[in-house]
Structures are given as C-alpha cells and as structure tokens.
Amino acid sequence: GAVVSQHPSWVICKSGTSVKIECRSLDFQATTMFWYRQFPKKSLMLMATSNEGSKATYEQGVEKDKFLINHASLTLSTLTVTSAHPEDSSFYICSARPPGLANEQYFGPGTRLTVT
Amino acid sequence: GENVEQHPSTLSVQEGDSAVIKCTYSDSASNYFPWYKQELGKGPQLIIDIRSNVGEKKDQRIAVTLNKTAKHFSLHITETQPEDSAVYFCAVIDDSNYQLIWGAGTKLIIKP
Numbered sequence: 001g002a003v004v005s006q007h008p009s010w011v012i013c014k015s016g017t018s019v020k021i022e023c024r025s026l027d028f029q030a031t032t033m034f035w036y037r038q039f040p041k042k043s044l045m046l047m048a049t050s051n052e053g054s055k056a057t058y059e060q061g062v063e064k065d066k067f068l069i070n071h072a073s074l075t076l077s078t079l080t081v082t083s084a085h086p087e088d089s090s091f092y093i094c095s096a097r098p099p100g101l102a103n104e105q106y107f108g109p110g111t112r113l114t115v116t
Numbered sequence: 117g118e119n120v121e122q123h124p125s126t127l128s129v130q131e132g133d134s135a136v137i138k139c140t141y142s143d144s145a146s147n148y149f150p151w152y153k154q155e156l157g158k159g160p161q162l163i164i165d166i167r168s169n170v171g172e173k174k175d176q177r178i179a180v181t182l183n184k185t186a187k188h189f190s191l192h193i194t195e196t197q198p199e200d201s202a203v204y205f206c207a208v209i210d211d212s213n214y215q216l217i218w219g220a221g222t223k224l225i226i227k228p
Contacts, residue, residue: 106162107152107160110158
C-alpha cells in the first residue's frame with residue numbers, strides 16, 4: 001500500500017516552454033501532497049505544500065507564478081514549470097500524506113527535467 | 117527551528133559487515149524519526165521509522181535506535197549486501213507544520 005506515482009519519469013523541453021508533472025496517490029486519498037526539488041548529491045528541498053481544494057503554500061524563495069501547483073482531487077496534484085529555463089533543470093519529487101497520519105509521507109519515483 | 121545533522125557523508129563497508137549512520141536533531145519536542153533510502157535516479161523510500169515512545173525498532177537487517185536525552189538517532193544495517201548501496205537520509209518532523217526536516221544524506225558503498 002501507500003504507492004505514489006509520477007508522470008513523466010523524465011522530460012526534455014526547450015527554454016520558454018512549460019512542462020506539467022503529475023503526482024498520483026494510487027491506493028489512498030491524500031489531502032496533502034508535497035513537491036520537492038533535488039539537486040545532484042544534495043538533500044530534498046521542499047518547494048510547496050499542496051492541499052486539496054485550496055491554494056498551495058510555497059516555501060520562501062520559490063516563485064509561485066513559475067511553479068504552478070494544482071491539487072484538484074484527493075489523488076492528483078500537478079506541478080507546472082512555466083517558461084522553463086536551463087536553471088530549472090532538476091529532479092522533482094512529490095510525496096503524499098495518507099489521511100490521519102500527520103507524520104508519514106510516501107514519495108513518488110521522481111521526474112528528471114532537462115531544459116535545453 | 118529544527119536542525120538535523122547527519123554523519124558520515126560517505127560510508128564504505130565490506131559486504132557482510134555492519135553499517136551505522138547517525139543523526140542529531142535540535143528540537144527536543146520532535147517525536148517522529150524516519151529513515152529513507154534513495155537509489156540513483158529514484159525517489160526516497162521509507163525503510164524504517166521510530167517514534168519517541170520507543171528506544172529501538174528492528175526490521176530484519178535494519179534497526180533504528182533513538183536517544184531522546186541526547187537527541188540523536190541511528191540507523192543500523194547488519195550483514196550488508198550489494199543492494200544496500202544507496203544514499204540514506206534521516207529526517208525529523210517539524211511539529212509546527214508537520215514538514216520533514218532532512219539530514220544531508222549518507223552515501224553507503226558496499227564493497228564486494
């Protein structure tokens with residue numbers, strides 16, 4: 001149980017285009033999902049907390065207009081990187097929190113974004 | 117706010133030997149301590165966790181110990197195997213917002 005998927009697993013896009021990444025909780029409903037970014041050989045950096053039916057809460061320094069988050073259902077959250085630039089290239093990981101478990105998070109497999 | 121330190125950054129052990137990774141934290145009110153394993157190009161996978169009401173938890177070759185007084189917890193892997201090679205992260209829950217505060221990670225290398 002507690003499986004989280006991400007799609008796509010990797011994507012290459014050109015500068016100036018937008019890319020959407022999907023995060024799904026497959027066998028549980030998640031009122032809260034998290035989006036992380038990870039640079040090579042570094043720990044995970046929280047970008048935003050996504051709550052179903054409400055606006056996402058962004059961490060300091062993360063541009064809301066650049067990283068659009070939508071959590072329209074209890075099993076799906078999306079991250080859209082708008083007007084992507086090479087510096088947005090990174091490994092993006094989502095996680096989902098099962099209902100009633102304030103502490104636990106289950107992670108997706110990650111999405112490798114390369115902006116050329 | 118909560119601060120988590122993890123050591124060592126790299127650990128190389130002979131196959132079959134034990135590996136120990138240690139983390140310290142700053143907020144004495146923290147009560148949930150997970151360990152994640154991340155293989156190259158994949159997301160983190162929860163391998164074991166411990167809550168503050170116990171001092172040790174074991175799952176086959178993996179164990180976690182918690183010393184609340186000293187504010188540190190450790191991951192122990194016994195009889196290491198090649199598939200244990202990965203980056204391991206400790207984390208602590210920030211009680212104010214239930215976000216994970218991550219250690220810097222330990223790259224574990226199992227030598228054949």
